[in-house]
Amino acid sequence: MKAIVKSRAEQGADFVTDRAEPVLQSTDVLLEVAAASVCGTDRELYEWTPSAQAFNLRLPNVLGHEVSGTVVEVGKDVTRFAVGDRLALESHVPCYRCYPCSVGDAHNCANMLLLGMHIDGGFAERTAVPESIGVKLPDSVSLEVGALMEGAGVAWTAIARSGFAVNGANVLVSGCGPVGLVIIQLSLLMGAASVVAVEPNPYRRGIAESLGATVLDPFNDDVVDFCRTANPRRGGVDVAFEVSAAPSALPTLLDAVRREGDVVTIGHPSRAVPIDIAAHINKKGITLRGVFGRRLWSTWEDLSQMLESGRLDLSRLITHRLELSDFDKAIELLTGDANKVVLFPNGVPSK
Numbered sequence: 001m002k003a004i005v006k007s008r009a010e011q012g013a014d015f016v017t018d019r020a021e022p023v024l025q026s027t028d029v030l031l032e033v034a035a036a037s038v039c040g041t042d043r044e045l046y047e048w049t050p051s052a053q054a055f056n057l058r059l060p061n062v063l064g065h066e067v068s069g070t071v072v073e074v075g076k077d078v079t080r081f082a083v084g085d086r087l088a089l090e091s092h093v094p095c096y097r098c099y100p101c102s103v104g105d106a107h108n109c110a111n112m113l114l115l116g117m118h119i120d121g122g123f124a125e126r127t128a129v130p131e132s133i134g135v136k137l138p139d140s141v142s143l144e145v146g147a148l149m150e151g152a153g154v155a156w157t158a159i160a161r162s163g164f165a166v167n168g169a170n171v172l173v174s175g176c177g178p179v180g181l182v183i184i185q186l187s188l189l190m191g192a193a194s195v196v197a198v199e200p201n202p203y204r205r206g207i208a209e210s211l212g213a214t215v216l217d218p219f220n221d222d223v224v225d226f227c228r229t230a231n232p233r234r235g236g237v238d239v240a241f242e243v244s245a246a247p248s249a250l251p252t253l254l255d256a257v258r259r260e261g262d263v264v265t266i267g268h269p270s271r272a273v274p275i276d277i278a279a280h281i282n283k284k285g286i287t288l289r290g291v292f293g294r295r296l297w298s299t300w301e302d303l304s305q306m307l308e309s310g311r312l313d314l315s316r317l318i319t320h321r322l323e324l325s326d327f328d329k330a331i332e333l334l335t336g337d338a339n340k341v342v343l344f345p346n347g348v349p350s351k
Contacts, residue, residue, distance in 0.1 A: 001020075003015075004324065009048065012048075013046050015328075024128050027077050029075070030074070032070050032125070034069045036122040036123050041268075046063075055117050061116070061121070065150065066148065066151055069087060070084065080131050086146065087135060088134075089135070090150065091114055091115040091150050091293070093132070094106035094111075095110075095111040108293070123343060144318065144321075152303055152312075153294035154294060155179045156302060158291045162262045165239040165262050166187040169187075170193055171195045172253060173241050175199060175242070177243060178317050181208060182314070197213035198249075198252075199218075201335075204339060223256055224252060224256045240253040240262070241263075242263065245268055250269075250275070257286055262287045264290070318340045319339045322348065323347065330343060
């Protein structure tokens, strides 16, 4: 079958047409992949950056962790799904035996495997995955939107990690890729007083502005001065989300947030980022939290409800729909005039 395979610990990935069909285990479901979204992490894996290498990939491996599809076969011990069910996939595969799993933190399992890194992912015509990571899509949610739910769930979890501090707040979002754009949408839906978005890419700044954010260019605008001037009484924004993974971004956010404000980090920088603990954490009283994945399973329940209600629209984030063989082009688009690039391993559906 057709697939995108990372075979070697070096830059690149291969489009192949002879990948062996998945082997179904007793608790697996076999999906015919409908859509697989290309993530910034996929670009890191393609380029084989230090942050990608830190994931300790199993090679060779089929890439792709933002996936939706239709069940075409189930293992003999599967109880939750049946042939014909439409699923989105959680990318974190927990063991459900370790301490974090036992206390409700399965998203941060001590023995976690990752879809598209340690088990074959969704950049393929078919994929076999444990039934434990499947999420049945509401009837009103399309399969291509289903492929965006994994990333959108990161945005929801980031806001939850802030204690839903966006309500009535002045919000700063650094990085307007898909996760950052969903944070903007959700913040405004949840009652943010204002949202400032920082993004160097003019195309993505335009999308952020169309969603209702005030946009800044980090190379030409003084982000800290803007946030303090716009909020003179508070001395900065109330809560900030760092999505860009740019090493220079976090210190800026720590300066732009008011005293006793909140900062949530989502992007994984390619190198260690120093933090002035005395100035920002102790004396300024900022609460700093991190996000890795989605909370299982409350994030999926909440996000599904938002999509089913029609209040959250993820489809507007899609700018390109490509064949699986166009993977190299998809990687190039991620740094250009594009937002969400979705691959269709079984063919781009006709309009």
